[in-house]
Amino acid sequence: MDPASTLFEKVWAEHVVVPETAETPAVLYIDLHLVHEVTSPQAFSVLRDSGLPVRRPDLTLATLDHSTPTTPVRTFQDLLVAGESAARQVRQLEDNCGEFGIQLLGFGSGQRGIVHVIGPELGATQPGKTIVCGDSHTSTHGAFGALAFGIGTTEVGHVMATQCLLQRRPQTLAINVNGVLPGGVTAKDLVLAIIGRIGVDGGTGHVIEYRGPVIAALDMEQRMTVCNMSIEGGARAGMIAPDDTTFQFLAGRERVPRGSDWDAAVARWRSLRSGDDATFDRSVDIDASALTPMVTFGTNPGMVIGIDDPVPSGGDASFRKALDYMQVEAGKPMAGQPVDVVFIGSCTNGRISDIEQAARILDGRRVADGVRVLVVPGSEQVKAAAEARGLDKIVTAAGAEWREAGCSMCLGMNGDIARPGELSVSTSNRNFEGRQGIGARTVLASPATAAASAIAGCVADPRKLV
Amino acid sequence: MNPIRRIASRTVVLAVRDVDTDQIIPARYLTTTTREGLGQALFHDLRYDDNGNEVDAFPLNQARAAECKVLVAGKNFGCGSSREHAPWALLDYGFEAVISTEIADIFRSNALKNGLVPVIVDDATHAWLLDNPGADVVIDLESASLTLPDGSVVGFPIDAFARYCLLEGIDELGYLRKHLGRIEKFEESRVWKP
Numbered sequence: 063m064d065p066a067s068t069l070f071e072k073v074w075a076e077h078v079v080v081p082e083t084a085e086t087p088a089v090l091y092i093d094l095h096l097v098h099e100v101t102s103p104q105a106f107s108v109l110r111d112s113g114l115p116v117r118r119p120d121l122t123l124a125t126l127d128h129s130t131p132t133t134p135v136r137t138f139q140d141l142l143v144a145g146e147s148a149a150r151q152v153r154q155l156e157d158n159c160g161e162f163g164i165q166l167l168g169f170g171s172g173q174r175g176i177v178h179v180i181g182p183e184l185g186a187t188q189p190g191k192t193i194v195c196g197d198s199h200t201s202t203h204g205a206f207g208a209l210a211f212g213i214g215t216t217e218v219g220h221v222m223a224t225q226c227l228l229q230r231r232p233q234t235l236a237i238n239v240n241g242v243l244p245g246g247v248t249a250k251d252l253v254l255a256i257i258g259r260i261g262v263d264g265g266t267g268h269v270i271e272y273r274g275p276v277i278a279a280l281d282m283e284q285r286m287t288v289c290n291m292s293i294e295g296g297a298r299a300g301m302i303a304p305d306d307t308t309f310q311f312l313a314g315r316e317r318v319p320r321g322s323d324w325d326a327a328v329a330r331w332r333s334l335r336s337g338d339d340a341t342f343d344r345s346v347d348i349d350a351s352a353l354t355p356m357v358t359f360g361t362n363p364g365m366v367i368g369i370d371d372p373v374p375s376g377g378d379a380s381f382r383k384a385l386d387y388m389q390v391e392a393g394k395p396m397a398g399q400p401v402d403v404v405f406i407g408s409c410t411n412g413r414i415s416d417i418e419q420a421a422r423i424l425d426g427r428r429v430a431d432g433v434r435v436l437v438v439p440g441s442e443q444v445k446a447a448a449e450a451r452g453l454d455k456i457v458t459a460a461g462a463e464w465r466e467a468g469c470s471m472c473l474g475m476n477g478d479i480a481r482p483g484e485l486s487v488s489t490s491n492r493n494f495e496g497r498q499g500i501g502a503r504t505v506l507a508s509p510a511t512a513a514a515s516a517i518a519g520c521v522a523d524p525r526k527l528v
Numbered sequence: 529m530n531p532i533r534r535i536a537s538r539t540v541v542l543a544v545r546d547v548d549t550d551q552i553i554p555a556r557y558l559t560t561t562t563r564e565g566l567g568q569a570l571f572h573d574l575r576y577d578d579n580g581n582e583v584d585a586f587p588l589n590q591a592r593a594a595e596c597k598v599l600v601a602g603k604n605f606g607c608g609s610s611r612e613h614a615p616w617a618l619l620d621y622g623f624e625a626v627i628s629t630e631i632a633d634i635f636r637s638n639a640l641k642n643g644l645v646p647v648i649v650d651d652a653t654h655a656w657l658l659d660n661p662g663a664d665v666v667i668d669l670e671s672a673s674l675t676l677p678d679g680s681v682v683g684f685p686i687d688a689f690a691r692y693c694l695l696e697g698i699d700e701l702g703y704l705r706k707h708l709g710r711i712e713k714f715e716e717s718r719v720w721k722p
């Protein structure tokens with residue numbers, strides 16, 4: 063193991079087919095290509111028009127998540143609930159996967175779900191792999207020590223046709239998280255605080271490696287929450303060195319190696335960490351010990367404060383425009399802001415531990431009058447696991463809706479939206495203007511804060527309810 | 529893709545920073561399965577009010593914006609999702625270049641692959657452009673430079689390979705496929721297989 067290499071550099075070096083030069087980017091090999099209905103149709107069309115096959119269907123895995131309804135789908139008629147064009151898109155992915163020989167985890171498979179939830183769940187996401195998808199939150203898979211990043215549809219076509227991408231090597235950014243995460247403060251709060259610190263463009267051109275004792279102490283689902291939002295800090299990828307926590311999570315999952323192959327894989331994975339003498343292009347130190355639950359107050363994830371902190375004043379025209387849109391006042395905290403909608407789900411916080419976190423707070427309580435609460439599991443497997451533990455009963459007994467798996471109100475493509483002017487406390491990753499519906503005002507928070515806000519009817523500190 | 533050498537146009541100015549891809553094209557327009565016609569949805573929720581009427585104050589709705597091929601935008605343009613629909617919508621509307629001090633990674637990569645030229649300028653040039661909407665500028669790809677109305681010329685950084693592909697109208701997939709032999713060798717020589 064080269065003591066001077068970073069984790070990123072090791073994974074990168076292992077996948078270079080043709081090295082980069084001043085004139086040309088590297089040809090980088092891709093080990094796993096995840097595909098969904100929204101960013102793939104035009105790529106399949108390019109292949110079809112050029113008479114090309116998908117070169118490695120065995121390294122390609124498709125699912126349906128973005129535009130699928132979260133009410134049960136039994137017939138094609140149900141699909142039309144989400145609109146005719148969405149139904150056409152879903153059918154087109156089914157047809158494309160059939161024609162090009164790609165495995166589709168679709169309706170009825172029991173394994174359908176948000177692309178970044180199912181990769182790890184199936185054990186397809188593994189340390190040291192290069193993983194891409196036509197979706198910016200592909201950074202999630204970096205939690206396993208994979209190099210994983212989002213690509214556009216043209217690049218989806220490149221990977222389908224060649225299993226490779228043309229890439230310039232990005233720079234590296236170490237984010238060292240020291241101290242201890244206080245009780246009632248979650249991985250979501252941590253990553254929001256990190257984005258607040260580095261800014262929404264702080265990671266542009268970089269791959270982040272999250273390091274330090276706080277990161278090492280996180281479980282895999284928490285690590286995924288952190289890596290998921292790397293893109294919200296401008297970085298295409300975020301990585302965490304694999305360790306025993308990683309191997310225990312993966313052991314026995316459907317798509318991991320078995321027997322002696324498993325032992326060999328773990329031995330290989332253990333070398334995937336930055337050497338003691340590794341240098342990063344930049345580094346940032348964060349002390350987690352003073353963190354509180356975090357909430358956004360503006361229209362990007364970098365506009366974030368502690369739940370009791372006052373909304374900052376000043377700022378430029380874009381900043382004031384954001385406060386206007388959000389209808390929040392500088393100097394006042396977000397706690398106490400009346401809430402209309404609560405969304406618990408997404409690839410950031412739609413896993414079983416996230417739903418448990420919310421259910422612990424909802425348990426035995428009632429959602430405040432007039433608040434609509436959607437709990438949307440990240441995958442069919444998460445849904446089944448939650449139901450096996452009775453979490454669906456807790457959720458519905460509290461007056462929240464328990465839905466089918468999908469992206470849902472994270473991006474409002476499937477008909478699950480907040481109405482104009484409504485305030486939504488959401489466990490997703492983007493509070494952009496209109497992201498959850500035209501004129502909808504989004505406050506990003508952890509599942510615990512979202513659940514506490516559902517009970518209180520206003521943005522509320524979960525630490526008072528646990 | 530058609531070769532691109534020179535873009536001469538007046539500018540439209542969108543003086544807001546962190547314009548994300550959800551604003552460039554809202555998610556509800558992503559159910560399309562082709563690339564055509566997305567210009568209608570470009571900046572939809574900023575361009576139109578709740579009744580579908582044009583918002584007069586929005587820069588694209590002003591008379592002098594018509595026929596402009598160059599968009600000047602605030603810092604960190606194109607952040608957010610990887611949807612290639614964002615550059616497709618800008619191109620379909622008629623834009624050929626975007627100028628800012630900073631353009632988000634995935635958007636920039638998507639833009640280059642479709643012939644939308646990302647032009648990164650220094651703060652002073654940017655401030656001048658923001659203050660002077662409708663300025664006549666020339667973007668020359670061969671020299672990677674931007675010429676302002678007073679004749680001053682500023683260079684901009686652009687990846688050598690991307691520039692070559694734009695200048696020659698080369699499709700990157702064709703280039704990548706020339707390496708298929710090496711890709712196969714790489715696959716055979718790997719110690720572990722995915």
Ligand code: SF4
Pocket residue numbers: 127128176177178197199408409410468469472473490491
């Ligand atoms: S849950 Fe949201 S962020 Fe995640 S893949 Fe779906 S739409 Fe994208």
